[in-house]
Amino acid sequence: MSNNIRVRFAPSPTGHLHVGGARTALFNWLFARHEGGTFIVRVEDTDRARSTEESERAVLEDLTWLGLTWDEGPGVDGGHGPYRQSERLDLYREHAERLLAEGKAFRCYCTDEELEEKRRTALAQGRVPQYDGVCRDLTPAARKQLEDEGQSPVVRLRAPPRDVTVSDLVRGDIEFKKEMLGDFIILRSDGRPTYNFAVVVDDALMQITHVIRAEEHLPNTMRQVLVYEALGYALPAFAHVSLIVDKDRSKLSKRRGATSVSEFRNLGYLPGGLLNYLALLGWSPPDSEEVMTVAELIDKFELERVSPSPAAFDEDKLDWGNAHHLREEPLADVAALGMRFAEARGLIEPDFDRFEAMVDLAREGLARLSDLPDAISFFFDGDIEVEDEAREWLFRDETKQLLASLVRRLGESEGEIDASTFKAALKAAGKDAGVKGKDLFMPVRAALTGRSHGPALGEVAAVLGRGRVIGRLTQAEGGS
Numbered sequence: 122m123s124n125n126i127r128v129r130f131a132p133s134p135t136g137h138l139h140v141g142g143a144r145t146a147l148f149n150w151l152f153a154r155h156e157g158g159t160f161i162v163r164v165e166d167t168d169r170a171r172s173t174e175e176s177e178r179a180v181l182e183d184l185t186w187l188g189l190t191w192d193e194g195p196g197v198d199g200g201h202g203p204y205r206q207s208e209r210l211d212l213y214r215e216h217a218e219r220l221l222a223e224g225k226a227f228r229c230y231c232t233d234e235e236l237e238e239k240r241r242t243a244l245a246q247g248r249v250p251q252y253d254g255v256c257r258d259l260t261p262a263a264r265k266q267l268e269d270e271g272q273s274p275v276v277r278l279r280a281p282p283r284d285v286t287v288s289d290l291v292r293g294d295i296e297f298k299k300e301m302l303g304d305f306i307i308l309r310s311d312g313r314p315t316y317n318f319a320v321v322v323d324d325a326l327m328q329i330t331h332v333i334r335a336e337e338h339l340p341n342t343m344r345q346v347l348v349y350e351a352l353g354y355a356l357p358a359f360a361h362v363s364l365i366v367d368k369d370r371s372k373l374s375k376r377r378g379a380t381s382v383s384e385f386r387n388l389g390y391l392p393g394g395l396l397n398y399l400a401l402l403g404w405s406p407p408d409s410e411e412v413m414t415v416a417e418l419i420d421k422f423e424l425e426r427v428s429p430s431p432a433a434f435d436e437d438k439l440d441w442g443n444a445h446h447l448r449e450e451p452l453a454d455v456a457a458l459g460m461r462f463a464e465a466r467g468l469i470e471p472d473f474d475r476f477e478a479m480v481d482l483a484r485e486g487l488a489r490l491s492d493l494p495d496a497i498s499f500f501f502d503g504d505i506e507v508e509d510e511a512r513e514w515l516f517r518d519e520t521k522q523l524l525a526s527l528v529r530r531l532g533e534s535e536g537e538i539d540a541s542t543f544k545a546a547l548k549a550a551g552k553d554a555g556v557k558g559k560d561l562f563m564p565v566r567a568a569l570t571g572r573s574h575g576p577a578l579g580e581v582a583a584v585l586g587r588g589r590v591i592g593r594l595t596q597a598e599g600g601s
């Protein structure tokens with residue numbers, strides 16, 4: 122990597138990768154790629170009750186599917202590991218010990234019940250509940266006594282009595298009043314770190330230069346600034362990206378529809394289409410272009426153009442952009458991704474070139490890959506479903522003669538049918554039957570595909586192949 126910019130995405134493996142998390146990962150990744158820096162993935166799994174290996178696997182798989190590959194992280198050692206917090210517990214303990222030895226932290230023996238009682242009293246009196254400092258200055262003898270009584274302590278940071286300013290690249294300076302925080306816990310009684318402590322130790326040791334994460338972490342950042350100062354580590358730059366909200370400005374919720382990357386994948390969005398859309402949630406390129414390849418996103422991405430306003434999730438716009446990506450991304454990639462949608466509907470095509478040719482013809486009208494099976498089903502063997510409008514064309518008076526003539530004309534050439542042979546035969550058959558324009562195309566389209574709309578007939582015939590074309594024309598002719 123050519124410079125020292127180091128960013129990280131730090132998912133907690135407690136569920137699926139949500140679009141908000143994916144957008145955070147994307148901004149970090151684009152920034153790293155644009156700047157020639159390093160993108161790190163760190164798994165924040167210290168919440169033992171909620172973290173699962175299965176979720177970690179799913180999150181990493183979603184990142185990989187999106188193409189957000191990491192330079193350091195699980196499975197990719199970059200000399201700053203381990204990259205799972207559960208494997209770094211000694212580091213947190215050592216750092217807490219150091220703060221204790223320097224008098225910047227202290228052991229607190231208050232029980233949960235005592236703290237809860239005080240919290241309730243504070244609320245009842247209309248005060249903001251805050252740790253009251255009872256264990257701040259315990260004498261060694263008092264501590265020993267509490268320990269002899271079997272109390273296992275937590276470790277709290279001695280919060281300095283002053284306001285904290287967070288400088289944010291997206292939001293400017295944000296001031297937090299000292300009343301907002303007391304001596305907060307950095308190590309729990311079971312020796313596990315709290316989020317705000319582990320993050321600082323990790324970000325500092327991993328030499329993170331820019332912390333780009335969701336706006337909802339701002340109150341945490343205030344605490345983290347104090348941890349950095351206590352540990353004597355330099356602050357990284359912070360950039361808090363705004364919330365993603367629903368079109369009606371409420372919090373994005375499951376009730377609305379898909380919210381996780383795997384759901385969007387199953388709905389048939391392309392990684393490139395989803396990435397493109399996510400990039401526009403809170404960022405805009407200087408040229409206001411809305412459809413961009415990943416390379417263009419990397420080229421244009423700058424933190425300066427990240428907006429502090431909430432970004433509204435608009436599924437129609439996602440569909441619109443995805444449709445562009447379906448048309449413009451390399452055919453082989455689109456076909457490879459579309460294969461499982463077709464196969465799930467029993468549309469199995471072992472010849473990848475032929476499958477690709479179908480996708481090429483069908484992709485023009487698609488918004489999602491989940492629409493692909495319907496768009497290509499007529500290419501497959503078996504009875505084709507005939508739409509009502511198409512059926513009407515088949516029952517016209519001239520249709521029988523037209524189709525018979527087309528079969529005959531096709532018989533004048535040998536070998537596989539290509540688009541131009543078919544078009545020539547079609548023209549000749551039209552003359553034979555005295556029909557042209559719609560009267561020529563519609564019955565033939567209906568006979569070959571069962572539909573009244575679709576891709577150019579010559580190309581359709583070429584992909585169907587001579588056998589199917591003759592078979593369908595003959596069958597329709599018999600039935601019309």
Ligand code: GLU
Nearest residue numbers: 131132133165320334338
């Ligand atoms: N594990 C935290 C989360 O998933 C990471 C926050 C951060 O980036 O510091 O929200």
